[in-house]
Amino acid sequence: MLRDLTIQNYRCFKNFQVDGLAPVNLIVGMNNSGKTSLLEAIYLLVSQNDPQRLVEVLYNRGEIAERYIGSRVPGEAVRRSTGYQVTHIFYGHRLRPGDAIHLKSKREQRLSLDMQLHAGARQAALTLFEETSETDISTSSLSLLFAYGNHPILEVPVRDDGAIDLRYFRFQRPDLPHRFLTTNNLDFSQLAELWDGITLTPKEENVIAALQILEPTLERISFTSRQTSNSGILLKLRKQNEPIPLGSMGDGMRRLLTLAASAVMAEEGVLLVDEIDTGLYYQTQNDMWRLLIETAQRLNVQVFATTHSSDCVRAFQEALDQSKDRSVGSLFRLSKRGEKIEAVSYTADELAVAIRQDIEVR
DSSP states (O other), X not given: OOOEEXXXXXXXXXXXXXXXXXXXXXXXXXXXXXXXXXXXXXXXXXXXXXXXXXXXXXXXXXXXXXXXXXXXXXXXXXXXXXXEEOGGGXXXXXXXXXXXXXXXXXXXXXXXXXXXXXXSOOOOOOTTSOOOOHHHHHTOSEEEEEEETTSOOEEXXXXXXXXXXXXXXXXXXXXXXXXXXXXXXXXXXXXXXXXXXXXTSHHHHHHHHHHTTTOTXXXXXXXXXXXXXXXXXXXXXXXXXXXXXXXXXXXXXXXXXXXXXXXXXXTTSEEEESSTTTTOOHHHHHHHHHHHHHHHHHHTOEEEEEOOOHHHHHHHHHHHHHSSOGGGEEEEEEXXXXXXXXXXXXXXXXXXHHHHTTOOOX
């Protein structure tokens, strides 16, 4: 479990350190204080020896750069090259040889990641990348080096436009249990893939229990082979002869399904959720937090979530009060002063006092 984190030169964090991380962590702060960037840094750090997670982070941000290679003369082939812009992951939004991002845990020394810009291409080990010609590598003026703990250094060329090219990655189904949920719900295919590992296991009961927070008559969930207006994800409700499409039940049901399915599949790993209260009314958030806290304790899942909502903070505090182990959760407020970002922590007891005295913790 991650107990502390140091971030240097990643996005808005020039030099940041936080300690006392708990099994369940709620992160608050004003806009542009670094909440999403903090989740990204954790995700990249815990996904050891898997640089493909950086592509996922860039995709979620929409940091995509496309260019066309070849002649535009009619009849001659033109190839589109999709890349992902790495300029903005470096503090100051610039790419300079020697600049490096450092992510590490002091307590868990095996957890470290350095991403360094190197002038030219070292033609070092490219074990996780697609085979490429020497000409392709030599045209790059920079390369991005990944150093995970004691693993061999991995390298990928950086294009002249500051992007890494998708063709250098061998995409495989990740074996890591870590899950990163953005404000967008998972699409049908992503949920169906998650459900493959859940159906007919004890995990299915946990997911159904989560959805019963919003729909107490729910009995079963089913996925069909394709998504149409009358199929896709179906719910069986008590006393209903025909299944009900998930889409007809509102955004809250889909959000809870995404949260619950991701939580149970993050067993022995990390679940990161941006704007966790999206689509959920306050009355359901206390139950949602109790479910996540119980899942985190039972399946050894460490949870990191962000919110802007005071209702979500209050629901988190109420769920901690109802927990047998109040130390399971902590709140962290990111405070930005000039270029410096600091984390102010609140234990369950301190958070309860702050809420009773109407002290703003967001």
